[in-house]
């Protein structure tokens with residue numbers, strides 16, 4: 500199936516021009532992508548947050564290009580009607596433009612239609628090189644999880660006037676380098692609004708207030724499959740982990756009591772087979 504949106508139409512999707520807000524959600528596998536597509540979201544981000552949400556890592560730094568290829572391919576096999584954004588993991592675009600293009604191409608060959616990478620002015624050469632290879636790039640600014648150690652933890656960014664100004668300069672730089680959209684994460688709402696106003700390309704916020712051109716959340720957070728304590732910007736629309744525990748506990752109880760499986764849940768043997776399999780003492 501082809502996506503409902505493409506990068507060219509997304510590039511101009513600004514709310515100030517009356518456009519509908521962009522909806523993006525992460526997904527990391529075939530069922531997740533099918534669910535996101537059926538729900539009608541615009542973009543699926545196969546995020547490096549697969550690290551925390553699926554692979555059991557503390558942060559995103561352990562995820563490799565091979566991991567991302569594996570998960571992007573699973574998402575692509577669901578043929579979702581959403582644009583698939585492949586997240587470039589840490590160290591896949593930091594060592595030089597050639598390396599960045601090579602790794603971006605691996606994500607595209609796995610099934611992504613564009614890639615996302617974190618960082619501002621420092622990342623301009625990598626963004627330009629990837630865009631020059633005909634691969635659309637989404638930027639990611641603010642609380643960038645791959646910089647967890649450099650930031651001194653997962654902290655809201657751009658609280659000070661100078662830091663806010665630097666973030667706006669970064670946003671303009673990634674736009675000029677060719678990004679078609681930019682994720683803005685973990686910044687005060689007024690800064691989310693200011694970045695959105697400063698750019699011609701859309702902003703997609705996560706913990707960046709209500710004025711961005713779109714919003715993104717993590718699949719596991721929206722559905723209540725993630726940790727009990729989520730960041731304050733998460734709105735939980737279901738509690739699937741609780742439902743799953745109840746369902747598996749009921750299955751375990753039925754197995755232990757003999758209530759599962761019933762005859763209706765079994766394959767019936769023919770009389771002939773039954774007789775042949777019966778213990779000798781029971782045979783006629």
Ligand code: KIV
Pocket residue numbers: 525544545546547548549586639682684705715717
């Ligand atoms: O990997 C991810 O989930 C992300 C979102 C937080 C934007 O980058």
